[in-house]
Amino acid sequence: MGPLYKFGWFDFTYSLQLAALIGFMFGFVLERAGFGNPRKLTAIFYLRDFAVLKVMFTAIIVCMLGLLYFSLFGWIDLGRVYLLPTFIWPQIVGGLVLGVGFVMGGYCPTTSVVATVSGKLDGLIFIIGMMMGSVFFAEIYSFLKGFYTSGHMGAIRLTDVFNINSGIIAFLVCLMAVGAYWFVEKVEQKFGDKDTLPMGSPKIKRTAAGLIILLALILAAVNPDRTVAKPATSEIQTEEGMEAVQKPAATPQTPDTTGFKIVDDEGC
Amino acid sequence: MNERYANPYVMGVILGLILLFTFYTMGRGLGSSASFARIATAGVELVAPEHAKANAYFSKYIKGKRSPLLDWLVFLTFGAALGGLFSAFISNRIKGEVARGPSIGVLIRLWLALGGGILSGFAARLARGCTSGQALTGAAELAFGSWIFMFCIFAGAYATAYFFRKEWL
Numbered sequence: 001m002g003p004l005y006k007f008g009w010f011d012f013t014y015s016l017q018l019a020a021l022i023g024f025m026f027g028f029v030l031e032r033a034g035f036g037n038p039r040k041l042t043a044i045f046y047l048r049d050f051a052v053l054k055v056m057f058t059a060i061i062v063c064m065l066g067l068l069y070f071s072l073f074g075w076i077d078l079g080r081v082y083l084l085p086t087f088i089w090p091q092i093v094g095g096l097v098l099g100v101g102f103v104m105g106g107y108c109p110t111t112s113v114v115a116t117v118s119g120k121l122d123g124l125i126f127i128i129g130m131m132m133g134s135v136f137f138a139e140i141y142s143f144l145k146g147f148y149t150s151g152h153m154g155a156i157r158l159t160d161v162f163n164i165n166s167g168i169i170a171f172l173v174c175l176m177a178v179g180a181y182w183f184v185e186k187v188e189q190k191f192g193d194k195d196t197l198p199m200g201s202p203k204i205k206r207t208a209a210g211l212i213i214l215l216a217l218i219l220a221a222v223n224p225d226r227t228v229a230k231p232a233t234s235e236i237q238t239e240e241g242m243e244a245v246q247k248p249a250a251t252p253q254t255p256d257t258t259g260f261k262i263v264d265d266e267g268c
Numbered sequence: 269m270n271e272r273y274a275n276p277y278v279m280g281v282i283l284g285l286i287l288l289f290t291f292y293t294m295g296r297g298l299g300s301s302a303s304f305a306r307i308a309t310a311g312v313e314l315v316a317p318e319h320a321k322a323n324a325y326f327s328k329y330i331k332g333k334r335s336p337l338l339d340w341l342v343f344l345t346f347g348a349a350l351g352g353l354f355s356a357f358i359s360n361r362i363k364g365e366v367a368r369g370p371s372i373g374v375l376i377r378l379w380l381a382l383g384g385g386i387l388s389g390f391a392a393r394l395a396r397g398c399t400s401g402q403a404l405t406g407a408a409e410l411a412f413g414s415w416i417f418m419f420c421i422f423a424g425a426y427a428t429a430y431f432f433r434k435e436w437l
Contacts, residue, residue: 003295016343018293023347025286026298026400030348031355034273038367042436045429051276056404056418058280059287063408066288075292082296084397084406086413091402094395095417097387099424103432105384106367108399109301109392112385113345114352119364122381129385130301131308136386137393138309138325145324148394157410169410181277198275208277 002076027114036114038106038122045103047191050184051198057177064173065215068166068224088151105129159225167219174216178209287408294340297405301392303345305329306336325393341401369436380435 001007005015033055034040043049070076102108105126107115112130115123137144158169188197290297309329313320313336320326329336356362368377392398395417397406403421406414 002292004293006295015294015340016338019340019343020347020350022286022290022298023344023349024351024354025347026283026344027348027351027353028355029279029283029286029351031352031361032274033276033279036352036356036361039369039436040273042429042432045425046433046437051273054276055280055283056399058277059283059404060407062281062284063287063291064410066284067291067408070288070292080295081291081409083409084402084411084414086411086416087396088413088416091395091413091417092420094391095420096424096427097391098395098398099421099426100428101384101387101389101391102399102421103384103425103429104435105381105388106436107381107384107388109304109388110298110345110348110398110400113300113349114356115367117349117353117362118356119362120367121364122366122368122377125378125381126385126388127304129382129387130304130389130392131311131385132382133386133389133391134301134305134308134393135312137390138305138312138323141323141325144394153412156412158412158415159410161412166410173410196272198273200275200277205277 001074002070003080006077006080026110027117030111030114031118035111036118036120036123038111038115038120041108041111042103042106043192047187049192049197050188053184054181057180061170061174061177061212061216064170065212065219068170068219069215072219072222072224083155083157085155086151086153087149088153090148090150093147165220165223165225167216167221167223167225171213171216171220174212178212181205181209284408287404291408296340297401297408298344299341299397299401299405300345300348301389301398301401303339303342304389305393306339306342309336369434371437372435377435380432 004010010018030036033051035052035055040049041052044052067076067078067081071078098108105112105122107123107126109130112123112126116127141148157166159166162169287298306329309320309326312326313330320330329339353362366374366377368374388398392401395402397403397414397417399421402414403418407418
């Protein structure tokens with residue numbers, strides 16, 4: 001049962017190797033999508049190319065559905081997945097300022113790395129700027145501390161705010177995403193450059209949208225939160241979960257444990 | 269130079285699966301902004317170790333004897349650099365340049381990149397994460413603050429995009 005690390009499948013040293021591997025895939029995908037190019041990234045803010053929104057929303061709904069299905073099948077214990085706490089005021093201000101930094105600098109933090117390695121000097125300068133910004137934040141932290149910790153609402157999810165179950169939230173998120181895709185493609189048709197925009201068959205798009213909605217509808221009907229609250233109620237599902245745990249048992253090569261665990265885990 | 273990029277929906281699905289794999293194995297999501305804060309902290313610690321220890325925020329990263337660089341996100345960012353390099357290499361996209369629109373000079377573009385970097389670095393610390401660590405990861409978990417944060421990024425960028433149009437268009 002996942003998350004494997006939290007159940008002690010491997011130690012800190014191995015987790016760092018895994019981080020490099022995951023990072024490799026992450027950077028690879030970002031570059032493939034064209035996110036090492038600030039003109040491609042910022043084109044979203046001039047209504048010409050919505051690749052940023054498409055990649056982001058698609059990644060979010062795929063991962064969200066995956067997490068909820070994994071939880072439903074008993075493959076992952078969502079209670080042990082680090083959930084980012086909400087500090088509403090610094091998040092609102094931070095988001096607004098990050099948005100300005102994005103359109104001014106042309107990158108967000110990870111994409112600037114990808115840009116730098118593909119030879120863009122402005123990407124490197126952006127990274128230097130980020131470090132300066134971080135140091136500046138730390139230096140004036142004593143003044144900011146009150147604001148930094150304001151609006152604390154705990155590690156809450158949309159389900160807590162609207163008081164409806166994850167399945168229905170997931171369904172609404174998927175509906176919103178599909179609606180957003182439809183809308184931004186209309187906008188792209190109007191403002192974008194048709195030669196550089198990736199097309200793709202409408203038939204496949206419709207099928208994929210249908211599949212997403214169907215998967216979300218099943219979740220909404222099944223209510224995945226049930227299994228999180230009372231794991232013992234569904235015996236068949238736990239058996240499935242057991243099998244899933246058995247399979248990876250062959251693979252993990254735990255290097256000898258140095259014996260320390262991260263107590264204070266950081267999500268960002 | 270090859271300007272043809274992969275289909276964003278397909279890349280989104282793959283990115284979502286990478287993120288899911290990260291949750292399944294590590295119980296946490298992706299991220300990168302904190303690694304720059306850590307690298308900066310390591311720099312400050314090297315130059316002025318007492319100052320770094322005395323600072324309430326730096327000291328968060330230099331707890332115990334471990335180096336601030338020996339961290340999950342630092343390794344992730346290192347991997348991302350390699351992955352990006354590999355992808356750019358195989359499509360022949362590695363080219364030394366200053367990326368900018370046709371109607372802006374090199375120097376002013378670099379100043380704006382520095383300014384944007386400073387704002388982003390500061391904002392990411394304030395919001396406890398960036399586009400990947402906060403918006404992408406948190407939104408997939410349905411974290412309330414992350415959704416608000418994500419919409420605020422778009423709001424901030426759209427509201428000011430007009431002033432930077434010469435930089436890109």
